[in-house]
Amino acid sequence: MAGMRTPPTAVSWLRRIAFGAVLVVLAVVGGTAFRVWQVARANDRTPADVIVVLGAAQYNGKPSDIFTARLEKARQLYDAGVAKTVVTAGGKKAADNFTEAAAGARWLTQHGVPASATLAVGEGSDTLRSLRAVADQVQAHDWHTAVLVSDPWHSYRARTMAADLGLDAWTAPTHSGPIVQERVTQVRYIFRETGALLFYELTRSPADELFDTFMG
Numbered sequence: 001m002a003g004m005r006t007p008p009t010a011v012s013w014l015r016r017i018a019f020g021a022v023l024v025v026l027a028v029v030g031g032t033a034f035r036v037w038q039v040a041r042a043n044d045r046t047p048a049d050v051i052v053v054l055g056a057a058q059y060n061g062k063p064s065d066i067f068t069a070r071l072e073k074a075r076q077l078y079d080a081g082v083a084k085t086v087v088t089a090g091g092k093k094a095a096d097n098f099t100e101a102a103a104g105a106r107w108l109t110q111h112g113v114p115a116s117a118t119l120a121v122g123e124g125s126d127t128l129r130s131l132r133a134v135a136d137q138v139q140a141h142d143w144h145t146a147v148l149v150s151d152p153w154h155s156y157r158a159r160t161m162a163a164d165l166g167l168d169a170w171t172a173p174t175h176s177g178p179i180v181q182e183r184v185t186q187v188r189y190i191f192r193e194t195g196a197l198l199f200y201e202l203t204r205s206p207a208d209e210l211f212d213t214f215m216g
Helices: 010-040 065-079 100-110 127-140 152-164 183-203 208-215
Strands: 050-053 086-089 118-121 145-149 168-171
Touching: 010 152, 010 183, 050 065, 050 127, 065 086, 065 100, 065 145, 086 100, 086 127, 100 118, 118 127, 127 152, 145 152, 152 168, 152 183
Parallel strands: 050 086, 050 145, 086 118, 145 168
Antiparallel strands: none
């Protein structure tokens, strides 16, 4: 009969389904990237039981520029009375003499934070394992709240993992250092953290080494 529409074919339905799936994926990725960017802009100085500094590279006890920026932010928070204890996190590679945690605690004491106000938790080779060790120590001390200090783009993933480990945590990321100096670097790290967070949400496994290799 003239004017009647031809029913959609199987190929047409497959195309629609594929197109819909692509839209869903783009929405999820875009929404996650937005949250990474949004949390990166936070600077929550609400008082907490502890300040937790996520580790980064160190060289024979000397923190890298990225790690130093995190430690300086933690020192500022400590001086402002945000918490009475600064927890430094991060293990070491096989050939290292210092853990990231030990190097961080050492830097803090050299810059005015009393040794009695630091707690080095030198375990973990990635964000999840480091935070798991930190959560064990925090809970063992009967602490409950934590301000997480890391790079801006890393903050949302760290906060998500901390919450899954039972910590009531919020973020006060550093806004200085190599990672935040150039727009291209910022975009690269937002991309990295979006992928790493989605990987974690799907697998409940860390993706630090995988994405570090991919990012070069």
